Amino acid sequence: MSDLLDHRVRHAWTPGGAAAVHLPPKAVRRLAERIGPLRAGAAVARESDLAVPESALPPAASADLAEVVGAEHVLTDRVARLGRCGGLSYLDLLRRRLPGELPVPDAVLLPGDPEQVQRVLEACARHDLAVVPFGGGTSVVGGVTAARGGKHAVVVLDLRRLNRLVSVDPVSRLAVFQAGVRGPEAERLLAAHGLTLGHVPQSFERATIGGFAATRSAGQASAGYGRFEDMVEGVRLATPRGEWRLGVAPASAAGPDLRELAVGSEGALGVLTEVTVRVRPLPAVERFEGFVLDGWERGTAAVRELAQAGALADVTRLSDADETEISLTLKGGGRTALLRRYLRARGVAEPCLLVLGWHGGTRREIGGRRARTVRMLRAAGAVRLGRSAGEAWRAGRFAGPRQRDALLDLGLCVETLETATHWSTLSRLRTEVRAALVDSLRAPGRSPVVMCHVSHAYETGASLYFTVLLPRDDADPVGQWVRAKRAACQAIAGSGSPLGTISHHHAVGADHAPYLAGEIGEIGISVLAAAKRAVDPTGILNPGTLLREQ
Amino acid sequence: MSDLLDHRVRHAWTPGGAAAVHLPPKAVRRLAERIGPLRAGAAVARESDLAVPESALPPAASADLAEVVGAEHVLTDRVARLGRCGGLSYLDLLRRRLPGELPVPDAVLLPGDPEQVQRVLEACARHDLAVVPFGGGTSVVGGVTAARGGKHAVVVLDLRRLNRLVSVDPVSRLAVFQAGVRGPEAERLLAAHGLTLGHVPQSFERATIGGFAATRSAGQASAGYGRFEDMVEGVRLATPRGEWRLGVAPASAAGPDLRELAVGSEGALGVLTEVTVRVRPLPAVERFEGFVLDGWERGTAAVRELAQAGALADVTRLSDADETEISLTLKGGGRTALLRRYLRARGVAEPCLLVLGWHGGTRREIGGRRARTVRMLRAAGAVRLGRSAGEAWRAGRFAGPRQRDALLDLGLCVETLETATHWSTLSRLRTEVRAALVDSLRAPGRSPVVMCHVSHAYETGASLYFTVLLPRDDADPVGQWVRAKRAACQAIAGSGSPLGTISHHHAVGADHAPYLAGEIGEIGISVLAAAKRAVDPTGILNPGTLLREQ
Numbered sequence A, B: 001m002s003d004l005l006d007h008r009v010r011h012a013w014t015p016g017g018a019a020a021v022h023l024p025p026k027a028v029r030r031l032a033e034r035i036g037p038l039r040a041g042a043a044v045a046r047e048s049d050l051a052v053p054e055s056a057l058p059p060a061a062s063a064d065l066a067e068v069v070g071a072e073h074v075l076t077d078r079v080a081r082l083g084r085c086g087g088l089s090y091l092d093l094l095r096r097r098l099p100g101e102l103p104v105p106d107a108v109l110l111p112g113d114p115e116q117v118q119r120v121l122e123a124c125a126r127h128d129l130a131v132v133p134f135g136g137g138t139s140v141v142g143g144v145t146a147a148r149g150g151k152h153a154v155v156v157l158d159l160r161r162l163n164r165l166v167s168v169d170p171v172s173r174l175a176v177f178q179a180g181v182r183g184p185e186a187e188r189l190l191a192a193h194g195l196t197l198g199h200v201p202q203s204f205e206r207a208t209i210g211g212f213a214a215t216r217s218a219g220q221a222s223a224g225y226g227r228f229e230d231m232v233e234g235v236r237l238a239t240p241r242g243e244w245r246l247g248v249a250p251a252s253a254a255g256p257d258l259r260e261l262a263v264g265s266e267g268a269l270g271v272l273t274e275v276t277v278r279v280r281p282l283p284a285v286e287r288f289e290g291f292v293l294d295g296w297e298r299g300t301a302a303v304r305e306l307a308q309a310g311a312l313a314d315v316t317r318l319s320d321a322d323e324t325e326i327s328l329t330l331k332g333g334g335r336t337a338l339l340r341r342y343l344r345a346r347g348v349a350e351p352c353l354l355v356l357g358w359h360g361g362t363r364r365e366i367g368g369r370r371a372r373t374v375r376m377l378r379a380a381g382a383v384r385l386g387r388s389a390g391e392a393w394r395a396g397r398f399a400g401p402r403q404r405d406a407l408l409d410l411g412l413c414v415e416t417l418e419t420a421t422h423w424s425t426l427s428r429l430r431t432e433v434r435a436a437l438v439d440s441l442r443a444p445g446r447s448p449v450v451m452c453h454v455s456h457a458y459e460t461g462a463s464l465y466f467t468v469l470l471p472r473d474d475a476d477p478v479g480q481w482v483r484a485k486r487a488a489c490q491a492i493a494g495s496g497s498p499l500g501t502i503s504h505h506h507a508v509g510a511d512h513a514p515y516l517a518g519e520i521g522e523i524g525i526s527v528l529a530a531a532k533r534a535v536d537p538t539g540i541l542n543p544g545t546l547l548r549e550q
Helices: A003-008 A025-034 A059-069 A078-082 A091-098 A114-127 A183-191 A211-215 A296-308 A321-331 A336-346 A363-379 A387-395 A400-409 A421-441 A475-494 A511-536 B002-010 B025-035 B059-067 B077-083 B091-095 B116-125 B184-190 B209-215 B295-309 B321-331 B332-346 B363-379 B388-397 B398-410 B425-441 B477-493 B513-535
Strands: A108-109 A132-133 A154-158 A165-169 A174-178 A232-239 A242-246 A271-278 A283-292 A317-321 A351-360 A381-384 A412-422 A449-454 A459-471 B108-109 B130-134 B154-158 B167-171 B175-180 B232-237 B242-246 B273-276 B285-294 B314-321 B352-358 B384-387 B412-422 B449-454 B463-473
Touching: A003 B059, A025 A114, A025 A321, A025 A459, A025 B384, A059 A108, A059 A412, A078 A108, A091 A412, A091 A475, A114 A232, A114 A271, A114 B332, A165 A183, A165 A459, A165 B091, A174 A183, A183 B314, A183 B321, A211 A271, A211 A381, A211 B025, A211 B273, A242 B513, A283 A296, A283 A363, A283 A387, A283 B425, A296 A363, A296 A421, A296 A459, A321 A336, A321 A351, A321 A421, A321 A449, A351 A363, A363 A412, A363 B175, A387 A511, A387 B175, A412 A421, A421 A449, A421 A459, A421 A475, A449 B154, A475 A511, A511 B513, B002 B513, B025 B321, B025 B463, B059 B108, B059 B116, B077 B108, B091 B295, B091 B398, B091 B412, B091 B477, B116 B130, B116 B154, B116 B242, B130 B273, B167 B184, B175 B184, B175 B209, B209 B273, B285 B295, B285 B363, B285 B388, B295 B314, B295 B352, B295 B425, B295 B463, B314 B321, B321 B332, B321 B352, B321 B449, B352 B363, B352 B388, B384 B388, B398 B412, B412 B425, B412 B477, B425 B463, B477 B513
Parallel strands: A108 A154, A132 A154, B108 B154, B130 B154
Antiparallel strands: A165 A174, A174 A271, A232 A242, A232 A271, A283 A351, A283 A381, A317 A351, A317 A449, A412 A459, A449 A459, B167 B175, B175 B273, B232 B242, B232 B273, B285 B352, B285 B384, B314 B352, B314 B449, B412 B463, B449 B463
16 A cells, blocks of 8 residues: 555655656756756655545445445555545646645445445445545546545545456457456456457556546557557446446447447446457567658648558657657757757758557568558658667657656646547647647746647547646646646637547546537537436436536 | 339339349249249239328428428328338338238428428427438338327428538548438549548448438448448437537547447437548449358358458458358359359358458559458468459349349248347357247248348457248238247347347347347446437437337
């Protein structure tokens, strides 16, 4: 538990209580030149400084829950509760660095199997307790905040003990996982069968199978392996109304696809306890490579051509010029300067880094696919950087959260947000979101950097992922980001007709719930609310997530 | 209108009042040897023999509806109403050949645009009229039966005037169609932009864009172009609660995907008025080809390997030995005998025909894909029949319904049903459905043929499509099929845990509604019913379709 506390309370992500990523001093200097003076921000709060109210869990409820999961799996101590006090958004992290009250649950339950989860929900319904399902706790949209939602107590249902690979069907290439299995463990269990899921979002090291499904996660290799919902063939959910299983065939015309209602339901329509996923042979060969395109428009046009020709690499990721520049800055080192000179000599005015990665059974198989892609890229004017640029990205593919800890320690406001839209709207959406962020964050002595990349491309459109960096406003650090996020969401959700989706792979949580009606209409909200009442008549499941409290 | 009447009342599908498919006499003789003596069945009913009750549409409702769509678009005449008295299932066709009452609507409305559809629904809600949306009328599962559902009158909403291509976005490869555009017209409109949808189900000639979406249609080239729901990027629905639009991005994590609730909603959750679809460049080159594999197990194993290697042809269709045999029989001719001898000489004991079709931009592009597929097939022991076998299938790809008319004229019971499941269950499901059909249909002097094919293959499983042929039981023709269909559905839906989905691409309609709870659970039914109440509080939309009447 103390390891968990270190992760979640002190340093958010980085294990061991100390930031594992150290930024080179030269990089810090160059960053400061760009965005304004940096200084160490609010110190990390000591555990003893954090306010933890008494648990409001009624003794009768506690006894009933202990009956289901065993007394040793009903935790009400300070450390266990502090360890599940929300997710990993910038505001979550900031609140843990500042004085003030944290959304600490009244108890943490550790059920041992799907049947126990079902019985826990029934007990919670009887005692009218709010229930927040909790996997890796990596939500960046307020999806695991222990909100009471009008109930007198809230329990966090930590699914870590649901950690089994239940079965494998190698003929159909299907695997059934319990919901609490984390990314690396899922891959380890599948690798024993020569199989892989191929789902590697940035949260991979911590996030769980249940969380991937509940939030419609998209991994870095989504072009090759699909989004997580593309992999989900079946689900088993616990709901206050009973167990619910879906998924008997690879495709069906038996009415609306209710799996698509369970996937993305963020714990508000049930607790995923098992997920049946499509798996694939473990790739024997991988190859990563970097290219540069000159400017955003040329870059996105090239990625669009690849997507529409079916020629995307499994990993396809295009950074805009600002992201390319800042990434090089944060790396520091002499090779960066060399690279800048090389690109200038090739006439590249605004280098946009394109990282491609292929996974395959044989070198020849990858070679055939790669040859076609590279031919198309050459025709689009791409400059090849070679494998080291691709390998450098791969080596740091999960380092983002750790790097964020280091930047927070430097007193920065650092956060990401993302959306997706159709190709013909992509540049307009990027321009408007950037402008909204820059306008709301600019202040004397503080100049935000807004970086953007496309990490998921489809035939008809792509995602946009923004990263914001600027000196924190220590007078009002929460308000600084709240205003910027609101401006960005309004730019995305538009007035009347949205320019893009409010989330491409981070989900709705509590943070995006106010914008959902703009995307799915008031009728959509009423349909979701009706579905929720059908499975959760008293509204105990993850209150305020997905649907605003009514 | 009289043309429509010919289609729908007299001969079901075949235009012009006469069966366009003539079976060679030799084929009829060989068929009779296999299944039992054939004789002309019940004569096609004359229009004047068909009972059409008075329209029960109240004058006030009629006046309100005329106000919305114009008096000339509120049809209450006998011909118009008879022309929309159900779909095209075997039982639908049989009922039109037999004396008895038909499910004739009280009126037919022809709205001219999405706004009129919306206002029609509001008027129908005010007057408490049941509303049955009607596109091509090709449902084979009772999805367009004019059921009153407890209301005092039912109107059919024929969407044929919603026949426009609203817009094309060539950059994003998206097109917006009104719901009433039929398959060939959609392709003609797109071809003017150099684009195609690539959706060619057997109902292509008649069925509509709205119908494709409402029923989760799957086209013959689904391996290349996807199922229809894979093509749907956005929908516009009219509902009694107001207009509902969904779909702003190629992919989203903004909660459950409600498009997947609209797609497959079969008119029970709203009337689709516009559909935004992903389109692709019109292929310049096509190639069809036939192969033979020896036996069902080898055949399905080969198709599975192709599907799991990403090596399926755009059209991939494997017939079992019975279907292969009967197809050859119905073709008649000397080449068939030659083919049989050729395959025997190659040691093929149980020939299973595999038809493959590729669509592409260039011959080279197709050649590259084909080479890989053929290499894998050779390794799996496939015998190549060449292009003529593929072209023969292509030439007759939409002829099934016409051939059925000809077989009905011969006094046959002829019907199809379909399902899908995972690869490891596929053979068991085929065996059990076959056995259920054969056991329930076998009778002295009548021996059913049950043919089966896989026409849609996925990484994790495939569809099964059954065709049943046997001499009609003139003493109880309806009961004969009702019992067989029930037995087949019970074999699919199983007791407790279903072996497959109750429909892979025909939808639920009224016919499969009793089996839906077995597939999505009572909780799933309650979620759908709640969603329906949210958009259609008084239950006027397509009563009895999708959800059984409560």
